[in-house]
Amino acid sequence: xxxxxxxxxxxxxxxxxEDDSEVTLDTPLISGGIVDSFSMVSLKRFLENKYNIxxxxxxxxxxxxxxxxxxxxxxxxCIG
Amino acid sequence: xxxxxxxxxMYNDILYGLQDAGLFKQERVIHSPQAADIEVExxxxxxxxxxxxxxxxxxxxxxSHPDVVKAxxxxxxxxxxxxxxxxFICGTQDIHRQLENMVSKFLGTEDTILFPSxxxxxxxxxxxxxxxxxxxxxxxxxxxxxxxxxxxxxAMHDTFKHSDMAHLENKLxxxxxRRLKMVITDGVFSMDGDTAKLDEMAVLCDKYDALLFVxxxxxxxxxxxxxxxxHEKYGVMDKVDIITTTFGKGLGGASGGCVSGRKELVExxxxxxxxxxxxxxxxxxxxxxVIKVLEILSAxxxxxxxxxxxxxxxxxxxxEAGFVLKEGDTPIVPVMLFxxxxxxxxxxxxxxxxxxxxxxxxxxxxxxxxRIRTQISAGHEIHHLEKxxxxxxxxxxxxxxxxxxxxxxxxxxxx
Ligand SMILES: Cc1ncc(COP(=O)(O)O)c(C=O)c1O
Numbered sequence: 001x002x003x004x005x006x007x008x009x010x011x012x013x014x015x016x017x018e019d020d021s022e023v024t025l026d027t028p029l030i031s032g033g034i035v036d037s038f039s040m041v042s043l044k045r046f047l048e049n050k051y052n053i054x055x056x057x058x059x060x061x062x063x064x065x066x067x068x069x070x071x072x073x074x075x076x077x078c079i080g
Numbered sequence: 081x082x083x084x085x086x087x088x089x090m091y092n093d094i095l096y097g098l099q100d101a102g103l104f105k106q107e108r109v110i111h112s113p114q115a116a117d118i119e120v121e122x123x124x125x126x127x128x129x130x131x132x133x134x135x136x137x138x139x140x141x142x143x144s145h146p147d148v149v150k151a152x153x154x155x156x157x158x159x160x161x162x163x164x165x166x167x168f169i170c171g172t173q174d175i176h177r178q179l180e181n182m183v184s185k186f187l188g189t190e191d192t193i194l195f196p197s198x199x200x201x202x203x204x205x206x207x208x209x210x211x212x213x214x215x216x217x218x219x220x221x222x223x224x225x226x227x228x229x230x231x232x233x234x235a236m237h238d239t240f241k242h243s244d245m246a247h248l249e250n251k252l253x254x255x256x257x258r259r260l261k262m263v264i265t266d267g268v269f270s271m272d273g274d275t276a277k278l279d280e281m282a283v284l285c286d287k288y289d290a291l292l293f294v295x296x297x298x299x300x301x302x303x304x305x306x307x308x309x310x311h312e313k314y315g316v317m318d319k320v321d322i323i324t325t326t327f328g329k330g331l332g333g334a335s336g337g338c339v340s341g342r343k344e345l346v347e348x349x350x351x352x353x354x355x356x357x358x359x360x361x362x363x364x365x366x367x368x369x370v371i372k373v374l375e376i377l378s379a380x381x382x383x384x385x386x387x388x389x390x391x392x393x394x395x396x397x398x399x400e401a402g403f404v405l406k407e408g409d410t411p412i413v414p415v416m417l418f419x420x421x422x423x424x425x426x427x428x429x430x431x432x433x434x435x436x437x438x439x440x441x442x443x444x445x446x447x448x449x450x451r452i453r454t455q456i457s458a459g460h461e462i463h464h465l466e467k468x469x470x471x472x473x474x475x476x477x478x479x480x481x482x483x484x485x486x487x488x489x490x491x492x493x494x495x
Contacts (some may be wrong), residue, residue, distance in 0.1 A: 018241070028458070036232075036239075038227075038237055038238075038239060039238065039239045041236055041237060041238050042238045042239075042251065045238075045254055045255070049254075061174060
């Protein structure tokens with residue numbers, strides 16, 4: 001199975017990073033201004049399609065999406 | 081009285097913070113009508129200075145045009161000063177209807193509804209038309225008023241990278257299952273002066289069954305062969321479902337805006353858009369003025385043609401002088417300086433030389449992309465532009481940036 005951490009990181013970089021700044025597993029994405037909370041929806045939908053899960057709206061908070069590590073924890077929780 | 085010293089102190093701290101950060105906006109007071117030549121009091125209390133204005137949205141030079149002023153006077157006499165009502169109670173006059181019909185005809189749309197401003201049009205339109213089952217997909221550089229409108233709407237929201245059609249297509253695929261999809265863009269982007277690729281966007285919207293929304297505030301009246309806007313420029317007059325635009329820029333510069341497009345969507349706004357339902361109707365003299373503007377622009381393309389040739393002259397002049405410009409073909413011509421302080425210094429020195437132009441820097445534009453945004457008008461004569469070019473050259477020479485590439489300017493002044 002693909003490494004989920006790499007998949008999510010790659011997606012975040014392709015989608016949101018327009019210069020060559022580095023993103024690590026702990027880089028603050030939303031509070032750090034890389035992902036605006038507006039654009040979070042595509043990340044959520046990407047994860048749902050990719051891992052065949054449904055992330056409840058009350059769990060899809062800016063805090064839960066604030067780093068690659070946190071996102072992967074959330075996805076794992078949803079996979080069950 | 082509950083406005084305590086503590087509360088006052090809190091606000092003063094915030095305001096001082098803005099000043100310290102160089103983000104405090106200072107207004108320059110103009111003592112004359114809006115035009116190419118204006119009289120400005122700056123700093124406050126100083127004597128009036130005559131300067132050439134190259135930062136107004138007065139693209140067609142109609143803001144103080146004698147025929148428009150006369151029409152507004154006549155409208156004042158025939159229809160009064162104000163209506164003291166929103167549209168649906170007792171605020172709709174014959175001239176409001178007449179203007180709506182004229183706008184539809186001018187833009188080539190099915191129907192039009194007036195709003196107090198384009199800010200209001202953008203604030204109200206999405207919520208009136210879309211629901212939580214739908215998705216709005218907007219360019220990442222759309223105007224602040226669109227962002228506010230999007231925030232007020234319950235539909236899902238996503239963005240695509242500026243003018244990146246492959247990315248837009250990804251997003252249309254990602255959201256294929258929504259009831260309605262709406263692609264949202266500015267026609268002309270106000271900070272860079274580039275235009276949305278409406279021809280390609282229309283093809284994508286056809287392919288993925290999406291609505292196309294364009295804010296043509298910086299285009300209506302002069303972009304396209306007969307000035308109808310970006311949809312004319314890109315040959316997609318019948319493919320744009322909703323256009324919003326303002327009467328506060330090229331179209332006379334007073335105030336007011338509209339939503340124009342498919343008649344059912346316009347009717348939804350009439351029934352449901354909150355800024356339309358709960359804010360006063362446009363004042364009669366303003367309506368009469370805009371009617372005259374559309375009459376002038378429908379009769380001849382003279383003004384937009386002059387704007388086009390002025391713009392070419394200006395771009396060529398600045399390029400030959402050795403400035404770095406943002407590529408484009410609209411009357412918005414950004415002179416790139418990259419460094420925020422440099423943009424402020426150049427603006428100040430230009431003012432000393434009799435040219436009024438403003439420096440923009442982060443957060444209005446991205447970090448490291450500070451610039452002087454110049455805006456050309458059909459109200460400029462070649463002698464205005466020549467004088468302004470001389471001033472730019474003189475100031476450019478002082479800072480030693482003429483003929484220098486982006487990298488060299490950044491090396492000298494930093495980002
Ligand atoms: C793209 C765009 N849309 C809307 C507006 C707002 O127009 P109005 O002044 O009519 O509210 C502006 C003006 O700043 C604008 O640049």
